[in-house]
Amino acid sequence: LQLQESGPGLVKPSETLSLTCTVSGDSIGSRPYYWGWIRQPPGKGLEWLGTIFYSGSTYYNPSLKSRLTISVDTSKNQFSLKLTSVTAADTAVYYCAEELRVSFDYWGQGTLVTVSS
């Protein structure tokens, strides 16, 4: 199983950050598992953003819930993240991961998103 994040590396303040995670090696729709987004600001620890079940049920970090939307597209074998009204504090490496047994077993390589004008 492989995961690959994609999306803009630079986003302007107040705009929306959009990332997609493409899964290869198996079908998202055939695996009753969860898919998550995690980020890591430069030099800091990991922060869980949210998780989506393959059927579409979502769980969000309470601190981001008002700005965050995670969705899944089983036809494209992808799941996505949208974070609105970004600020410099949202600058981070964003990872997507497959979540089994409430643990993140497979990770993408990560993509750096910088929020700057």
Next chain:
Amino acid sequence: QSALTQPASVSGSPGQSITISCTGTSSDVGGYNYVSWYQQHPGKAPKLMIYEVSNRPSGVSNRFSGSKSGNTASLTISGLQAEDEADYHCSSYTSSSTRVFGGGTKLTVL
């Protein structure tokens, strides 16, 4: 939700054993057997080392072990090797059906 508490750094000499703690509350670490540990080398994605408190995924060395007592989980690395030098992160399921990470611990092999 508050991040789990980990020591900022730990160190040990080759061959020694070290333990990294991860302290939460009864609403996360203490309430569920869903604690996991991740190893992260610089510039790399995290790698799952322990899941469900004490289980090792296939391919992870048996030098890595996990345990839990009350609201504190622990990762022990025995027979420390130079390649173990990395950041280690814990994570737990919470009573709100969310997940929470610790702040991370930098392990230095002297």
